[in-house]
Amino acid sequence: MFNFDSIRNMEGLLAKKTMMLASCDEEKIVLLGGSSVLYGFNTDDIQRSLGKPVFNVGVNVGLGFRYLLDSVEPHLKPGDQILLPLEFNQYTNPVYYVFGFGIDTFIYRQYWRNRGKYKQKWKLLLISLKHAKSSATPEKLAKRKVATLTETGCYLGLNTQLRDPDSLKAIPFPETFQETNAMKEIAAFVKRCKEDNIRVTLLPPVFYAKEVPIAYLEKIYAYFGESIAPDLFQLDASEVYDSVYHANQAGQTRVTNRLIQLLEDLKIERNEKRYEK
Incomplete structure (x- = not known):
């Protein structure tokens, strides 16, 4: 049995979040990324604390980074602030990837129009079908109904722990640093934003891992001219919900507060530099 509700849910989430951005005429803060952003940051709290629109995209x-941008980038405006707490896999995945392929093929039924985006199409087809089959289990069908999506785009209400962190598949880190097409795409996006007076801050994701290859990750951030502590939003074992990239409520609260403090510090730093001039 194949169930494409999970892929359909991703398409629905992206559509809702695109509409959020399109309907906002004010300068805004936008968190872009994958599900570690969705689960990891309480943008309702960030918005209340900072007193300006904040969206969890x-x-x-x-999906792939470029697939996400195709929907989101047209709604970014001068004065916006973009935060990129990208999953480590985002830097190595193809820019149009398996769930983008799944949406185009099984939801929009427009594969032939979009086929030029995708590499290794048969592999993506097999992965999509495997995901659709595994998503049909009663547990996964029930789990998709638990979380509450807020008006700013984050998940709330996940105050339990569904998986033992030690049982989860570890994040696959490459052995050595190598420039990828995804890195080039991200760098090009940052450049476009800078030209349009849109501030971009690269951040590490919310994640859980027993071992973190700090040296490798520092090379990734150095590639973008950033100096970031890769473990800034690393979760404790008790803060994992059901995936190495999904925080439960306790983890979400802690890393959200940490991000709020970081944003407040950055605001103070910018004001001091403006005053010095």
Whole structure:
């Protein structure tokens, strides 16, 4: 049995979040990324704390970064602030990836129009079908109904722990640093934003891992001219919901507060530099 509700849900999330951005005429803060953004940051709290519109545009890392941008970028405006707490896999995945392929093929039924975007199409087809089959389990069908999506685009209400962190598949880190097409795409996006007076801050994701290859990750951020602590939003074992990239409520609260403090510090720093001039 194949069930494409999970892929259909990703398409629905992206559509809702695109509408949120399109309907906002004010300068805004936008968190872009995959499901670690969706689960990891309480943008309701960030909005209340900072007193300006904040949107959580996290869907799934498996869409591919360019697939996400195709919907989102037209609604970014001068004065906006973009936060990129991208999953580590985002830097190595194809820019149009498996769940983008799934949406185009099984939901929009427009594969032939979009086929030029995708590499290794048969592989993507098999992965999509495997995902559709595994998503039909009663547990996964029930789990999709638990979380509450807020008006700013984040998930709330996940105050339990569905998976033992030790049982989860670890994040696959490459052994050595190598420039990828995704890195080039992200760098090009940052450049476009800068030219349009849109501020971009690259951040690490919310994640859980026993071992973190700090040296490798520092090379990734150095590629973008950033100096970031890769473990800034690393989760404790008790803060994992059901995936290495999904925080439960306790983890979400802690990392959200940490991000709020970071944004307040950055605001103070910018004001001081403006005053010095």
